[in-house]
Amino acid sequence: MNFFPDETGRMSQFDQSITDALIEQQSSIQAAWLATLEESGAVRGVRADELKKQTADFLKLFSEGVVESGGDYWGANGWAGTREFLEALSHSRALQGLDAQQTATFVFSLKRPLFDLLQRETSVPPASLVTQITLVSELLDMMGLHTVRTFQKARESVIKRQQEELLELSTPVVKLWDGVLALPMIGTLDSQRTQVVMESLLQRIVDTGSDIAIIDITGVPTVDTLVAQHLLKTVTAIRLMGADCIISGVRPQIAQTIVHLGLDLEGIVTKANLADAFALALRRSGLTVTKAS
Amino acid sequence: MNIKDQGTRPIVTEQDIVLARQACRKLAQDCGLRLVAQTKLVTAVSELARNMLVYGGGGDLHWEILEDGLRKGIRIIFHDEGPGIADLQLAMTDGWTSGNGLGLGLTGAKRLVNEFDIETAPGQGTRISITQWS
Amino acid sequence: MERIPILRMGEILLVTVQVEMHDQLALTLQEDLAERISATAARGVLIDISALEIVDSFIGRMIANISSLSRIMDAQTVLVGMQPAVAITLVELGLNLPGVATALNVDRGMKLLLDSAQRQ
Structure with a gap:
């Protein structure tokens, strides 16, 4: 049977x-x-x-x-x-x-x-x-x-x-000013997450017509080779699309990693923190901040 | 892993490259590939189809729709009966070209897809298989 | 023969790529543009690729060539409207197009060209 x-x-x-x-x-x-x-x-x-x-x-x-x-x-x-x-x-x-x-x-x-x-x-x-x-x-x-x-x-x-x-929800792309987007990244980045987040940043640049994107990595403790490379590729892709990218909040350990890996940071603008990056973005947009009185 | 569907199309003229790109875009969409994965695959197809036309004297493009558990994929095999590649290691170096290209065809295409496989020998033609998963 | 139209707006030439690029079309465009820059004494070239779904190394090379040859002929080239997926793919392919100026869309590209013309 x-x-x-x-x-x-x-x-x-x-x-x-x-x-x-x-x-x-x-x-x-x-x-x-x-x-x-x-x-x-x-x-x-x-x-x-x-x-x-x-x-x-x-x-x-x-x-x-x-x-x-x-x-x-x-x-x-x-x-x-x-x-x-x-x-x-x-x-x-x-x-x-x-x-x-x-x-x-x-x-x-x-x-x-x-x-x-x-x-x-x-x-x-x-x-x-x-x-x-x-x-x-x-x-x-x-x-x-x-x-x-x-x-x-x-x-x-x-x-x-x-x-x-x-x-996609875990890392939102926020608009800081007309034409200025920011991506505050928090927590450990793995390759897949970086990829998804970067893609959504690029899409938002097109959707909002923003000239400047700030990637803030203050909340990122370490990056590995792959993630660092992704980050650099994203900066290049943003430039190809016709926008500028500023990376802010690079921790000493991450700077060490990037130098150690021999990754080329030429042409990439970095700022100590998000505030400095934002100030630069405003300046580039031809805006100045003054006290009201 | 199952093959759900497959087909073959010739690459013998420059126009065939454009048609192959369009056909592969459609297949990639049907497989549910994300836009970036689609674009990478179609670009790799464009590079490899042109390589096959220019260096291999034309050949066949064979496609397969794959299913492996939850993920779906698309495999594309380029096969020509051309002169083959004598020094594969050299051909797989960025910036190296035997013609007047940029030398990004093979290495570039490899970076664009999830799986890349090449079989070649002088006088034996070339067979390149690429796979992109959803 | 099939050709991509080149529009003249004052001192700027505008090329909007609307059709699927094949190799011969790319080569023809490159030749046509060189001719038109010389004939019109254009100061800038805008290439709008917002409708292009892929840019492979051949088209990438054409863009780089146009940019170099227009620079030699004293015209600046700005590439505008590259789609995110295309940009990611080009970078992965290893084609960073150094030296090619870019802008988000035709408006911004036009502004970039006019600003740099004013500075000169």
Whole structure:
């Protein structure tokens, strides 16, 4: 007996009377399924009408799959519609914040109603009944596993997106004056974070039409080679775009690193702190600050 | 890692370089590559396709859409039956050129992508594979 | 033959690259510009590449060449409107275009050219 059927192992076929019963008794199966789902408590947070539609849609696809594939292995073409449906379901449940167990129960709770159906179909000889029950059971197991797998994938992509959003939020580009942007960087810089932050700075320069960008690294304790190189590349990229860049707040350790690495700082304007950098930016913009009285 | 889709296009005229750039831009967009990663890939394609045309006498550009877990990627393979490169180490030096280029084609393209692989020998042609991940 | 148009505004020549650059087009532009600078005695050249989605080493070299040859002919070149992704890519490629003046957009580029003309 092939427990995990694949392309190589064809499973035994569904009995015709079972296939017919699946189609004819769809609504009573649905009712029994909904009751099981309710009992399991796996559908909290899902609207009743939504659930009704989901179960109906799934049963329709399921019986179509049985007809088309004849109970053939889960990877068969006949199950493509069911697979897509389950993937979409996992996706929406993952986004709704339901857990993997609740999502898998949607499929597993169909076992009992289907077993009941098989037992009611007295036209099936008892010897064949065992095969049929195994068949249904295996099929639903595969579906459940597929659902969990997709659910996992969906959750991972949600987490990945959140990480990216967090990354972009963690270092905001601020406007200091008309035409002057500042990027105050705080904390340890890794290569990826530097890259994302620099890209958003460059985009903001275009969006706001700012001539001068100040990158303040007062809050950065150390930089490694890659980050230092990124910083220098950003300065060059800003120049290519037609704006000027000032780096402020270079700590002694970072200055040491840059010199030690032999990185070329020629043509790069550095200032001791953000205030000095801002004063320079204003001067370059042709502005002076005077006391009001 | 799975190959989801693939195709091949010839690079035999200068116009093919422009068409290859446009095709690769489209593929990179479909893969969900960020704009900067797209631009880097398309620029690398432009460099390598021109190299293949100028030094290899033209050849084929083969592309593959890859899927590896959550990330998607695009791999592009340039293959020509030209004279090949005798001194690969020298060819991979910034600023070195056998023609009248800037000598940034190979090394520059390598810096623009996540993965870069080259196989060549004199008289054996050149095969360069580049990959960019989302 | 396909050509990129060169507009004349007083003493300044304006080139707006709107089409996908191929190599021959870049070479033609370089030649055309040299001709026009000489014919019009232009003092400045503005190259607007805000519509360009990529600049590879060939186009980069063309820009550097235009900048050098216009300087020899007593005209200053300002490259304007380079997209962020293009700038990042060029730097990674190793093409920093030293000696090429840049500005954010055509307005600023124009101002830069007029200011430096006034100083002279």
